[in-house]
Amino acid sequence: MAKGSHEIRDAIHVFIRYSSHERRVIDSLPFQRLRSIHQLALSFLVYPGATHKRFEHSLGVMELAGRAFDVVTAQDNVTDVIRKSFPEIGDLQARPYWRTVLRMAALCHDIGHLPFSHAAEKELLPTGWTHERLTKEFILSSEMQEIWKSMTPPLRADDVARLAVGPDKAKELEFTQWHELLSELIVGDAFGVDRIDYLLRDSLHTGVGYGRFDHHRLIDTLRILPQAPLAGPDPSTETPALGVERGGIHSAEALLWARYFMYSQVYFHHVRCIYNIHLRDFLADWLPGGQLPVALEALAEITDDEALAAIRVAAKSPSAKGHEPARRIVKREHFKLLYERQPADVAKNPDAGEAISTAARAEFGADNVRRERYKPKGAPLDFPVGGADGRSASSISISETLQKIPVVNIDYVFIEPTLREKAEVWLAKNRDDILEASAKE
C-alpha cells in the first residue's frame, strides 16, 4: 500500500512531514526550480555558508504554518467571541480544508521567485510585475490546478493564491477577515511563519547568531485576539488580529530584535548590497532585452545556476555582455562605500542619500557611482497581547523593549574603487553644501 505521509530531514525543524498531495507539488518542476534559487542571492560572497536555497525554506514555512494553524485554532485557545467571528474554526469540514490550503499556500509562497531572490526583482521585471504576481500565476497555472482539483475536497486555487501572497500583493482578489488572518500567519510582518523560518535558517547558514529566538514558545503562544483598545469606547478595535498570550511576549520581543539585527547586520551588509548591484548590472546586460521573462515556461528556464555560469564566462571575456560587472563579482573588485545615511544629515535634508548620490554622479560620472536605498518594511510593534483577565492589551503598553527597537534605515552610496580616495576628499569638502543646496526648494 502506498504511503500517505512522507518525511524529509531539515536543518532547522529536524523532520518535515508532508502528504502525498504536498509531495506532488514538491516534485513539480516549478517547485524543484527553487533548489537553484539562493535564499540570500550573492551573500555567500560575504558569508560563505549562505548557500541555502528557497527550496528548503519553503518546506520549513509549510511545516511552521501547520503548527501555527493548529495552535491558533485549537478549541482551548479561542474564545466564544473569536469562534463567532470565525465559524471556520469550529466547523469540522472547514477547519481541515483551511489547514490544507494554508500548508499548500505556505509551500508555494515563494514559487514565483526570480533568480537570486530579491536582488534583481524591481529593476529587471516589466512594470507591474513582482515575484508575488508570478507566484499567483504559478498557483493558478494548469499544472498546479490539476493538483488542486485532484484533492478531496478540491482546493480552490484562488484560496491558495490569497493566502500565499496576502492582500497587499493580490489586490484583485477579495479578502475576508478569515483570509486576512490566515495570510498573516504566513506573510505577516510581525509573526508570519515565513519570517520565523527565514530568520532562523539565515542565521544558521550565515553563522550569525543574532537571528535565533525561541520559536517553539512563540508559536505555542500565538493567538487570535481582539485588538487592544484605544482610550475611550471604540468597539471596532475589537476586530480580531494575530497576537500572543502574555507568556509569549518575551519570545515576540526576541523575534523582533532578531529581525532588527539580521536586517542591519546581514541583509543590508554594505558589501552584500554592492554585490547585488553588480549582479543587477550584469543581468541587465546579459538577459535578452535587459529584462527577466514573465512567461512561466521561460522563467522556469532561468535560475541562479545559469546566471552564475554566465557570470564566470563573461568575467573572462572583455567582449562578453555584462563583462564589467561580472569581472567585479568574480575578482571581488566591487565598488566601495562612499556614504552611509547619517541621522544628522537626514535631519537637515530627508533626501540626503539622493542628494549625495546625484552630486557624486555629476562629479565622477554616472557609471562610477551606485546607490542602494532600503525603505523600512516596518514590522508593526503594536499587536494584541492576551492577558489573564481575558482582555487584550497593546504590546507597546506592556513592553518597554519593543518601544526601543530601532527602524532599519539604509541608504548607501558606492564609488568605483580607484576613485575612492579622491571621492572621499571631495565629499568631506562638499558634504554640507550638497545637503543644503538640495534641501532648498
Added chain:
Amino acid sequence: MTYTERVVILSELAERLRAKGSWCGETHLQKSVYLLQHVEKVPLGFEFVLYRHGPFSFDLREELSAMRGDGFLRVEPQSYPYGPRLMADPSSAAVRSAHAGALRRYEKNIEAVADIVGAKGVADLEKLATALFVSESAPGASAEIRAVRINEMKPHVSYDDALAAVSAVDDILLRCSSQE
C-alpha cells in the same frame, strides 16, 4: 512627489489631526491619508487595498516607519492596555519650514481632511473610508447598492450604518466638487 514633500504633508496632517481631537493612531492616519488622496486629490502616490479597518496602504505603513526611523514621527506609548498614538516629532517642524511652498500648496486640503476626521473613532472612520472605497469602485451605483456591498464586505457594519456612511461620503464629495 519626493520623500521630503511627503514628510512635510504627513507630519502636518498628524499635527492637525491631534489639534482637532483625533486619537491619531496608525488607523486614523491611514484613513486620513486615504481621504487626502481620494477626496482632496493630493498626489501622495500610496496604493490602498481594502483591509482590516477599511482602505489600508502597506506602502504608507513603510513610509511611516521610514519617518519614524528618520526621527520625523514618534510613537507615543499609552498606559496599559491602550494602543499607541502617533505624533509629529518637533524635528519635522524644521523640514516643514524649509519647504513652506509644499506646505502652502496642500495646507487647505490637509485642514479639510482634519475637519472631516476630527475626533472620529476607528469604527466611524472604517465606515466612512470603506464607503468612499466602494463608491469609487462602483461609480454611478445607487446608495442602496453601495450599502449592500459594504455590508457584504464588512459584515460587522450593518446595512443602516453603511447607508449613513454612503450618504456622508456623497455629501463630502458634493461639497468638494462645488468648491473646485
